Amino acid sequence: MPKPPNPERKYRSVTAFQRRLNAVVRRLPGQTLLETTGRVSGLPRRTPVGGRREGDSFWLVSEFGERSQYIRNIRADPRVRVRIRGRWHPGTAHLLPDDDPLARLRRLPRLNSVAVRAMGVGTGLLTVRVELEGQSRRS
Numbered sequence: 001m002p003k004p005p006n007p008e009r010k011y012r013s014v015t016a017f018q019r020r021l022n023a024v025v026r027r028l029p030g031q032t033l034l035e036t037t038g039r040v041s042g043l044p045r046r047t048p049v050g051g052r053r054e055g056d057s058f059w060l061v062s063e064f065g066e067r068s069q070y071i072r073n074i075r076a077d078p079r080v081r082v083r084i085r086g087r088w089h090p091g092t093a094h095l096l097p098d099d100d101p102l103a104r105l106r107r108l109p110r111l112n113s114v115a116v117r118a119m120g121v122g123t124g125l126l127t128v129r130v131e132l133e134g135q136s137r138r139s
Helices: 007-025 069-076 101-106 110-119
Strands: 033-037 044-048 052-054 057-062 079-084 087-096 126-132
Touching: 033 069, 044 069, 057 101, 069 087, 069 126, 079 126, 101 126
Parallel strands: none
Antiparallel strands: 033 044, 033 079, 052 057, 057 126, 079 087, 087 126
């Protein structure tokens, strides 16, 4: 019988891979980015994310939930910006632990949903809703 994958090893492997990949992906002009404020440094932190805008909200699912650095940053300061199609939108992020993240993934872009399921560890998925506000800016 095959040994089940070690969740901690998978987490370390995926985060190491993402760190390298994100450094490149962040620079792509069409990539959706979530900008948080570093909870220790106070500096802007940009993370490529997948999700979908629905009206004045942007929805995403974090594959590592509470372990994700951007989730920790949101806990410290929920004011964020989201870059969608080259425009920055300020907003307030809300962590939704009572939302069904698997059901939410079915309503988000398919490629992103597959990646989140493949990279996620166990049941640590967490839904995030960003309430977008005011005018957007190019940057």
